[in-house]
Amino acid sequence: MKRIFLIYGSTEGQTEKIAEVISDVLRERGHDVTMLDVKEAGDGILEGYDGVVVGASIHVGKHDRHIVDFVRRHQDALARTASAFFSVSLAAHGDRPEAESYIEQFEQETGWMPAKVALFSGALLYTQYGFVKRLLMKKIAGDKPGELGTDTSRDYVYTEWDGVRRFAEDFASQLEESAAPG
Numbered sequence: 001m002k003r004i005f006l007i008y009g010s011t012e013g014q015t016e017k018i019a020e021v022i023s024d025v026l027r028e029r030g031h032d033v034t035m036l037d038v039k040e041a042g043d044g045i046l047e048g049y050d051g052v053v054v055g056a057s058i059h060v061g062k063h064d065r066h067i068v069d070f071v072r073r074h075q076d077a078l079a080r081t082a083s084a085f086f087s088v089s090l091a092a093h094g095d096r097p098e099a100e101s102y103i104e105q106f107e108q109e110t111g112w113m114p115a116k117v118a119l120f121s122g123a124l125l126y127t128q129y130g131f132v133k134r135l136l137m138k139k140i141a142g143d144k145p146g147e148l149g150t151d152t153s154r155d156y157v158y159t160e161w162d163g164v165r166r167f168a169e170d171f172a173s174q175l176e177e178s179a180a181p182g
């Protein structure tokens, strides 16, 4: 059994849902997972974990700023621990170069070069957005015809859950192998 710390930054809740699926997979494999919303993380020290998973969503071209701060503060511990990062955006659904550019920017901003990175597609939750956000997101989606939905009476979830589960399985395997004797 490995001790794994899973921290995420989410505004509308999709990254949190993804973190929950990752946590379930890791727990099913017998690991001890501490999952935390970065907004509740405080100033504690990141010590005593065998693995760390960090996740953040993108808004207006930037990763969650609480996660950026957290990673900056815990750079040394992250560099010493097996770690992985997942980024959640709409660009990951059909505009991979854009989604990759967010990762480059994140690495430059934080100084952390995660050994394992995943880009997950997020969601358009029109029914949960307020008036202004709904209009803005409809406009953005309309600029990418065919890729993103524009019917504001419903939500669109683009996350590929199999890919999320695979990411968690791969990370678990990597940690388990590091414990193998010899």
Ligand SMILES: Cc1cc2nc3c(=O)[nH]c(=O)nc-3n(C[C@H](O)[C@H](O)[C@H](O)COP(=O)(O)O)c2cc1C
Residues within 6 Å of the ligand: 009, 010, 011, 012, 013, 014, 015, 016, 057, 058, 059, 060, 061, 062, 088, 089, 090, 091, 092, 121, 122, 123, 124, 125, 133, 136, 137
């Ligand atoms: C106001 C707003 C701005 C966004 N800006 C971007 C963006 O610049 N690039 C992008 O790829 N996705 C963008 N998104 C899409 C989010 O990354 C996507 O909705 C994701 O699922 C949000 O995750 P969260 O619910 O965990 O915060 C934006 C979403 C909203 C609501």
